[in-house]
Amino acid sequence: MHPAPSVIIFTVFSGLGFGMLVFLGLGVPPVTGWVAFALYAIAYAAAVGGLMASTFHLGNPQRALRAFTQWRTSWLSREGWLAVLALIVMAIYAFAAVFLGSLPRAIGWLGAGLSLATVYATSMIYAQLKTVPRWNHWLTSAYLVMLSLGGGALMTGQMTTAAALLALAAAAQVAHWQIGDSALARSGNTLASATGLGAPGQVRAFEPPHTGTNYLLREMVHVVGRKHSRKLRMIALTLGFGLPVILLIIPGAGHVLGTLAVLSHLVGVIASRWLFFAEAEHVVGLYYGKRAA
Amino acid sequence: MTQLPVSTDRKLGLVIDLDTCVGCHACVISCKGWNTENYGAPLSDQDAYGANPSGTFLNRVHSYEVTPAEGPAQLVHFPKSCLHCEDAPCVTVCPTGASYKRSEDGIVLVNEDACIGCGLCAWACPYGARELDALEGVMKKCTLCVDRIYNENLPEIDREPACVRTCPAGARHFGDFADPESAVSVLARERGGIDLMPGQGTKPVNKYLPPRPKQDRATDFDILAPYLEPVADSPQGFLGWLDAALEKLPGGTTAAKTEDT
Numbered sequence: 425m426h427p428a429p430s431v432i433i434f435t436v437f438s439g440l441g442f443g444m445l446v447f448l449g450l451g452v453p454p455v456t457g458w459v460a461f462a463l464y465a466i467a468y469a470a471a472v473g474g475l476m477a478s479t480f481h482l483g484n485p486q487r488a489l490r491a492f493t494q495w496r497t498s499w500l501s502r503e504g505w506l507a508v509l510a511l512i513v514m515a516i517y518a519f520a521a522v523f524l525g526s527l528p529r530a531i532g533w534l535g536a537g538l539s540l541a542t543v544y545a546t547s548m549i550y551a552q553l554k555t556v557p558r559w560n561h562w563l564t565s566a567y568l569v570m571l572s573l574g575g576g577a578l579m580t581g582q583m584t585t586a587a588a589l590l591a592l593a594a595a596a597q598v599a600h601w602q603i604g605d606s607a608l609a610r611s612g613n614t615l616a617s618a619t620g621l622g623a624p625g626q627v628r629a630f631e632p633p634h635t636g637t638n639y640l641l642r643e644m645v646h647v648v649g650r651k652h653s654r655k656l657r658m659i660a661l662t663l664g665f666g667l668p669v670i671l672l673i674i675p676g677a678g679h680v681l682g683t684l685a686v687l688s689h690l691v692g693v694i695a696s697r698w699l700f701f702a703e704a705e706h707v708v709g710l711y712y713g714k715r716a717a
Numbered sequence: 718m719t720q721l722p723v724s725t726d727r728k729l730g731l732v733i734d735l736d737t738c739v740g741c742h743a744c745v746i747s748c749k750g751w752n753t754e755n756y757g758a759p760l761s762d763q764d765a766y767g768a769n770p771s772g773t774f775l776n777r778v779h780s781y782e783v784t785p786a787e788g789p790a791q792l793v794h795f796p797k798s799c800l801h802c803e804d805a806p807c808v809t810v811c812p813t814g815a816s817y818k819r820s821e822d823g824i825v826l827v828n829e830d831a832c833i834g835c836g837l838c839a840w841a842c843p844y845g846a847r848e849l850d851a852l853e854g855v856m857k858k859c860t861l862c863v864d865r866i867y868n869e870n871l872p873e874i875d876r877e878p879a880c881v882r883t884c885p886a887g888a889r890h891f892g893d894f895a896d897p898e899s900a901v902s903v904l905a906r907e908r909g910g911i912d913l914m915p916g917q918g919t920k921p922v923n924k925y926l927p928p929r930p931k932q933d934r935a936t937d938f939d940i941l942a943p944y945l946e947p948v949a950d951s952p953q954g955f956l957g958w959l960d961a962a963l964e965k966l967p968g969g970t971t972a973a974k975t976e977d978t
Contacts, residue, residue: 481835481836482834482854483832483833483834483836483850483853483854483855483856484832484833484834484854484855485833487813487831487833488833490814490815490831490833491812491813491833491835492812493812493813494811494812494813494814496720497719497720497808497809497811498719498809498810498811498812499810500810500835500837501812501813549837552810553806553810554806554841554917555806555840555843555917556840612916613843613914617913617914617915618843618913618914619781619793619913620912620913620927621735621781621783621793621795621927621928624783624785624791624927625783625784625785625790625791626784626785627781627782627783628781628783629779629780629781630780630781630792632779633774633777633778634774634777635770636769636770636771636772637771638771638777638848639848639849639851640845640848643839643849644839644840644845707843707917708842708843708845711779711797711845
C-alpha cells in the first residue's frame with residue numbers, strides 16, 4: 425500500500441494522543457492545574473492534529489461530516505464517532521483537572537475507555553481488510569493498541585509502565601512482521617485464483633492493461649526492496665522500542681532522558697508505520713503480476 | 718446506506734467469455750467514452766499526451782499467458798470491471814453511505830455527491846474495480862451503464878452496457894442472474910462460469926467463462942502436416958547416396974549419427 429505521509433502522521437500522532445488520554449483519564453498521573461494543562465495540550469495537539477492530517481488525503485474533505493452517518497457497518501465511521509466522543513468527554517475531565525483541581529473518576533474512566541476504543545477502531549480499519557492479508561489479523565490491532573498505550577505511558581511519564589508496555593508492543597511488532605511475511609502466501613490468493621486460469625496451466629502476467637501507470641498501482645502496489653525493509657525494521661525496533669526502554673529503566677531518569685526517549689520512540693514508530701503501509705501487499709497486485717505468490 | 722440488501726430482486730451482471738475475447742480493448746474505449754460523456758463526474762486523464770500518461774478507467778483488459786503441462790501456451794485476454802458482488806466489501810466500509818448496492822437490481826453504485834474520496838472502498842475491493850478520479854476526487858466505478866439499460870430515449874438494441882454493445886467478438890453478455898433461465902445464467906452454467914478470487918468471499922455476480930483448452934484441438938489442426946513434411950528423415954535415391962558419401966568423409970558429423978539410415 426502507498427505509505428502516504430498523511431496516513432502515517434494520522435496513525436502515529438492520533439495513536440500517541442489517544443494513548444496519553446487513556447492514562448490521563450485513568451488518573452495516572454493524577455495531575456491538576458498547569459501541569460495538567462501542559463499534558464492535555466500535548467495530548468490534544470497530537471490526537472486532533474493526527475485526525476486533521478487524515479483529512480488531507482481525502483478527495484473532497486468539505487464533505488467529511490458525512491462520515492458520521494454509517495457507523496452501523498463502517499469502522500472508519502465508528503472511529504470518527506469514538507474520536508469525537510472521547511475528545512468531548514476528556515475535555516470535560518481536563519477542564520475539571522486544570523481549572524477546578526478535581527478529578528471526577530467516572531468521567532475520566534469513560535474518557536479513557538473511549539480513547540482506547542478509538543485506537544481500536546483505527547486498527548480495525550486496516551485489520552478488517554481481507555484484501556490485504558498482512559493486515560487481516562488480530563495482531564494488527566494488538567500492534568496499534570499496544571504501541572498507543574506504550575507511547576501514552578511514555579508521554580505521561582509513567583516510566584516503569586511505559587517500559588513494560590513498550591516491550592509488549594515490541595513483541596506485537598515482531599510477531600506482526602513474522603506472521604505478516606507469509607500472510608499473502610497463506611491467504612491462498614494467487615494469480616491463478618484471481619484469474620481462474622489455474623486449471624489450464626501455469627499463469628503469467630503477459631501484458632498490463634495500459635502502458636502507463638494508474639491509481640490502483642500507485643495506491644495499492646507499492647514494492648519495497650527487501651534489503652531496505654530489513655534495515656528499516658532494525659531502525660524501527662532500536663529507536664522505537666529498544667532505546668526508549670533502556671533510557672526509561674535508567675534509575676532516576678529525568679526529563680532530559682525522558683525527552684530523548686520520546687524523540688527516539690517517535691522516529692522509530694514513524695519508520696515502523698512507514699513499513700506497515702509500504703510492506704502491505706494488496707491482492708489486486710496479483711492481477712498486475714507484482715506479487716511473487 | 719452501506720448495509721447490504723439481504724437479497725436483490727434481480728442480479729444484473731455480465732458474463733465475460735475469455736475464450737472469445739480477442740483483446741482489442743474496444744470495451745475499454747466505449748466504456749471510457751460513455752462514462753465520460755454521461756452520468757457522473759467525467760473520467761479524467763492526467764498528462765494524456767505527455768511522457769507519463771495516466772487516467773481513470775472503469776474497465777481494463779489484462780493479458781495473461783497460460784502454459785499447460787502439455788500442449789502449446791495460450792494468450793488469454795482478460796477484461797476486468799466491477800463484478801457487482803453480492804457481499805460487496807466496498808459498500809460496507811464506506812463511512813458516508815456514498816457506496817450502495819441497489820435492492821432492485823443489485824447494481825453497486827457511488828453517490829458522488831456524498832463521496833469524500835477517502836479511498837477505503839478501493840482498498841476493500843480485491844479486483845481493482847474502483848478508481849479515485851484524480852481531478853474530481855470522487856470514487857469512480859462501473860455503473861453497469863445504469864443510464865443506458867433503463868434509458869427509454871435509446872433504441873432498444875442500445876439498452877445494454879456500452880462495453881457489451883460494442884464488443885466485436887461477442888465476448889461480453891449482459892443479463893439477470895437471478896433468473897435461472899436467462900441467457901447469461903444458461904451460458905454461465907453450460908460453460909462452467911467461474912468466480913474471481915472465490916476465497917475473498919465477495920460472491921461476485923459477474924461470471925468468467927474459462928478459455929477452451931487449445932491442446933484438445935492440436936491433433937485436428939495437424940491433419941495436413943504429414944503431406945507437408947519439409948524434412949526427409951530417411952533420404953532415398955541421390956540424396957541417400959550423397960548422405961552416405963558425406964558420412965564416409967573423415968571428420969565425422971556434428972549432429973547425431975545417421976549412417977544406418
